[in-house]
Amino acid sequence: MYFAVFTALLVGTALTVFAATLDLGPFNAPVALAIATVKATLVALFFMHVYHASERLTKLVVVAALFFLFLLLGLTMSDYATRALS
Amino acid sequence: MQNNATSTVAVHDRHGEAHAAHNPALLHHFATEEQQRNSASLGMWVFLATEVMFFGGLFCAYLVYRRWYFGDFAAASKSINMWLGATNTAVLICSSLTVVLAVWAAQTARRRLLIGSLILTMLLGLLFLGIKGVEYKEKFDEHHVPGASFSFDHEEIPGHPGQYANPKHAQMFFSLYFVMTGLHALHMIIGLGIFAWLLTMAWKGRFTPEWHTPVEIGGLYWHFVDIVWIYLFPLLYLIDRHK
Numbered sequence: 601m602y603f604a605v606f607t608a609l610l611v612g613t614a615l616t617v618f619a620a621t622l623d624l625g626p627f628n629a630p631v632a633l634a635i636a637t638v639k640a641t642l643v644a645l646f647f648m649h650v651y652h653a654s655e656r657l658t659k660l661v662v663v664a665a666l667f668f669l670f671l672l673l674g675l676t677m678s679d680y681a682t683r684a685l686s
Numbered sequence: 687m688q689n690n691a692t693s694t695v696a697v698h699d700r701h702g703e704a705h706a707a708h709n710p711a712l713l714h715h716f717a718t719e720e721q722q723r724n725s726a727s728l729g730m731w732v733f734l735a736t737e738v739m740f741f742g743g744l745f746c747a748y749l750v751y752r753r754w755y756f757g758d759f760a761a762a763s764k765s766i767n768m769w770l771g772a773t774n775t776a777v778l779i780c781s782s783l784t785v786v787l788a789v790w791a792a793q794t795a796r797r798r799l800l801i802g803s804l805i806l807t808m809l810l811g812l813l814f815l816g817i818k819g820v821e822y823k824e825k826f827d828e829h830h831v832p833g834a835s836f837s838f839d840h841e842e843i844p845g846h847p848g849q850y851a852n853p854k855h856a857q858m859f860f861s862l863y864f865v866m867t868g869l870h871a872l873h874m875i876i877g878l879g880i881f882a883w884l885l886t887m888a889w890k891g892r893f894t895p896e897w898h899t900p901v902e903i904g905g906l907y908w909h910f911v912d913i914v915w916i917y918l919f920p921l922l923y924l925i926d927r928h929k
Contacts, residue, residue, distance in 0.1 A: 602790075606783045613775045613919075617768070620924040628928065632920035640913045647786050648909045655724040658731050665735035669742045676746050680753060 711897030758855035
């Protein structure tokens with residue numbers, strides 16, 4: 601299991617470097633972030649044992665951290681992204 | 687007063703009896719070993735949640751400026767050696783594997799594998815910092831470090847021939863680059879300290895399948911630092927590389 605995740609992470613790294621050399625129009629950044637998110641999720645779920653955590657509170661803390669991170673990034677960016685409209 | 691003293695003695699006696707009944711690693715305010723382990727990792731996760739917010743502020747600043755100065759950021763990003771960053775990503779992924787092996791070795795009482803994995807993790811951590819040092823030296827040589835001697839003149843914006851990046855905007859990229867990678871490197875140095883301590887504990891044979899909480903907690907920290915790098919690499923090194 602650990603070695604499968606390890607291999608997937610290395611493949612993901614190679615993939616993100618390769619994708620950066622392609623012209624994907626507006627999708628270069630989303631693709632890079634998507635690959636990074638898949639890698640980060642693999643690390644958290646299997647290396648950090650969130651998937652097998654017997655304690656539900658641990659999962660709640662992880663979700664809460666992500667929630668507040670998206671609150672921070674989402675509200676800030678929705679402000680800056682819509683300033684040109686006013 | 688006299689009464690108090692006798693009751694303390696009585697409590698101590700009961701403690702002594704209780705120790706015989708359970709593993710000495712189990713603290714008295716926990717019902718089971720599993721509950722004790724879960725509490726420790728829950729506490730670590732709460733700390734990691736604060737770390738997410740700590741780095742989150744920097745990522746937020748990065749996103750705002752990247753939107754404003756996209757072309758300048760792309761030009762500045764292109765000046766960084768992408769292959770050093772990619773190699774470091776692979777180095778950190780390898781170190782995450784050795785950390786996982788260390789935790790498994792501690793769980794299953796494999797002392798030699800535990801010590802070997804901890805040493806390997808530290809070597810990979812040092813390799814990461816060494817490569818980072820080479821990368822920083824390149825930036826110093828090119829005068830890309832924000833400050834009095836900063837210069838980023840006549841650097842073309844990728845995909846826009848004849849258009850040059852604004853040095854002040856590029857300096858903003860390099861400020862974020864050095865603060866974000868520097869803070870990450872600081873976390874790596876702290877991680878190396880934690881792992882050096884884990885290594886001495888493992889060397890003394892302190893960890894058992896019943897109690898190896900520091901290995902697990904230290905491992906969570908190391909993996910978190912790895913995750914931060916997984917995001918830093920594409921965001922800082924791979925802006926508009928195809929142009």
